[in-house]
Amino acid sequence: MVIFADRVDAGRQLAERLRHLRDRDVVVLGLPRGGVPVAFQVAEALHAPLDVIVVRKLGVPYQPELAMGAIGEGGARVLDSEVLTLTGVTVEELRTVEQRERALLNERVAGLRMGRARVDLTGRTVVIVDDGIATGSTARVACDVARHLGAATVIMAAPVVPAETVGNLPGADEVVCVLAARQLVAVGNHYRDFSATSDEEVVVLLDAAARRMRNGRVVVDDLDRDVEIPVDGVLLEGHLRLPKGATGIVVFAHGSGSSRHSPRNQFVAEVLLRAGLGTLLLDLLTADEEPNRANVFDIELLASRLIAATAWLQHGPETSQCRIGYFGASTGAGAALWAAAEPGSDISAVVSRGGRPDLAGARLPIVQAPTLLIVGGADEVVLELNRQAQARLRCRSRLTVVDGATHLFEEPGTLAAAANLATDWFIRYLLPERGENGDDTTPAGRSR
Template sequence: MRFVDREDAGRRLASLLLDYEREQPIVLALPRGGVPIGYEVARALRAPLDVWVVRKVGAPGHSELGLGAVAEGGIVYLNRELMEEVGATDEDIQELVREQAEEVSERVKRFRGTRTPPRLQGRTVILVDDGIATGGTIRAAIEALRQIGPRKIVIAVPVGASQSLEELQPLVEDVVWVHATPSLYAIGAWYEDFQQVPDAEVVRLLERARQRHDASETRPAMGEAPGEEQEVSISAGDALLGGTLGVPLAPRGLVLFAHGSGSSRFSPRNRHVAAILRRHGLATLLFDLLTSEEETIDEVTAELRFDIDLLARRLVQVTDWAASFPATRGLAIGYFGSSTGAAAALLAASERPMRVGAIVSRGGRPDLAWDRLEAVRAPTLFIVGGRDSSVIEFNRCASERMSAPRELQLIPGASHLFEEPGALDSVAELAGRWFIQHLSRATLEEEASPA
């Protein structure tokens, strides 16, 4: 699966690095192509972003053969063994080192301006680029970083040549990638859009990342901060439903979760997906479709969890509540439905075609909303485990019945509950990309429509 662009690649890479958030890392991106990747990683980890400017020192007459590197701060790394092998002396490369040092200095000034260099000593550093082919430049960057003394170096790239990734592993504490391939002829072949990143875009992303991180450092206490989860009470007709709302800084949309049979807003699977969606910049609302009294009845009869009309009506009521709640007012709305909750999401979307901009179904039962599928207008993504054969067929038939934009994605080796390692992360990444693509489009269309 190719990346749409560097932004898409950065988000998918970020989902594999979430465990590093607790280490309060700093993300360093190799300019220019690594900066859009690093921006998404830094945002997901709530980490500062900066550039790490390194210029390779090529062998005299063979510039592609790296004998070392010059890094910002005047750090020079030379591979003495390789120099001896090619017969190069210090005098031979002295002028090359000087030229690259001047270029490093100029780029640092261009990208960082008057800001001071980041403090790296004793910290976890995540070094990011848009891909690794031979690994020469990033190897030189590692050697230069080691001279500063970070606590840990993590290399993170969307795609890399398998052999190069393997060779880098002994040099750092961790190497993380989305795709590894034995034959990487061109990094750009893994991207649908691999246009050169302008210097101005590098500066813009660095400034935007700095502002976001500064804002997160000064945000208020738990329960008041835009990025923190808070409990809410939602009036839905005669019912009062409990909910958990999380709104990140500058949210790109709001995702309402409709959980499956016999579950609640405390579903660990949905909470895991919601956490990843928030790191993608999406607000999330997990709520109970049933009141506590109804849940008590349902535990005995198991009837209400299959009352799709009731569940859909509650979802519509919560959608209307979210559209007027101060923290979420004006946000494009999407639905994430699981099992019977997916049927409720489809039915509710048919009732609110102008308000619901996208739907994702995880292991859903769209067949339970069969009569309303043709009325759904929201782009819909059906995600099913590759081993969930009966549900695959339900989703395939539902997809064929719909006229709205839709896709069916199978997670290889996954069962109905996506309990296999990495399966739920794959669901969250697919969902995040779907919501960002279609909710952004819904927002633009709404802004463009006449008042």
């Protein structure tokens, strides 16, 4: 039974079950990797700091799948005295295993925190979040480690958990979930999109959460809200975020089968926000329109909606002075370029990621906004379509190939590479005080 679109959707649903904690001294801890996107949504809803909780199992030397204990940060160690007694593991053997696992734990933490200090848990309510609980072994260890690090109350939260785990998880004062499954075969069965979360995504989310912290407390002074944009008798749903002092906004034109909740587009948006750019994640079709595949490929319809959303931003009190760029993926790239070619368009830059710029057709030669085409090196058909489309562009343009990436940029590091390329391009043309307006040529060569 699928009940979550993806981890972002799951996190928002889980946050609703935890809203009663909003006025308490709460810290949200995500279990890497998949638990962090869920935890990010929970922390945002609770206005709470976000951190990771990294644990390592201590396996019996001659039977490593059998846990004799676990370790966490700050010297936290939890031992299973029964297993130690039954197996006869010596003090020296335990020390050897712990030293090895401690080194791996420290390396993992350093890679995720990137120099950020661990959030102090002393005397606080700690909500540990994962994307689902199967056996519960990791959840139990995480709860024990959080308690060892000073947590006064430990709540384990996950979108889906086995029914028998609710009210019966050692180490947790409470278990909160959206779905208590009587027969939990696999956590991923309850998600439409359960694609792997990368370390890069975790780092970006932790960075985004850290930006909201000031003097140890969460400060919400940026514009961050759901919006509805009226267009031709329908309401388009979106989410607008504008960092304080931002002078540029990137509007996302999602591809077929995607939405404003897309983990990939949300990841790119977080990278842009970290650079001081605003973002508008926008659904160009309503929930009733999306099932009709003809609408998904109606580039003129999608572009008209994008143009209307742009006008809405240009007349908004907080956004009217901002330069606007488009980020298009898949069919959304065709719509973005079509809209950018509209007479009188005031679009400052366009970026296409794994896009179909060819779908803008005869409008390509009249696009004036500087355009970056990012394509995966393993996405050969789309790469050729991008080369042909770029040959028709007369504006400043660049075609950049990310080696090893397929159409959705799911390979490790490839989405982060695309996000960084897009950020550099938008900084250059939306924040000219920070960028360098050097020339790009058309057609451009292959860059990496």
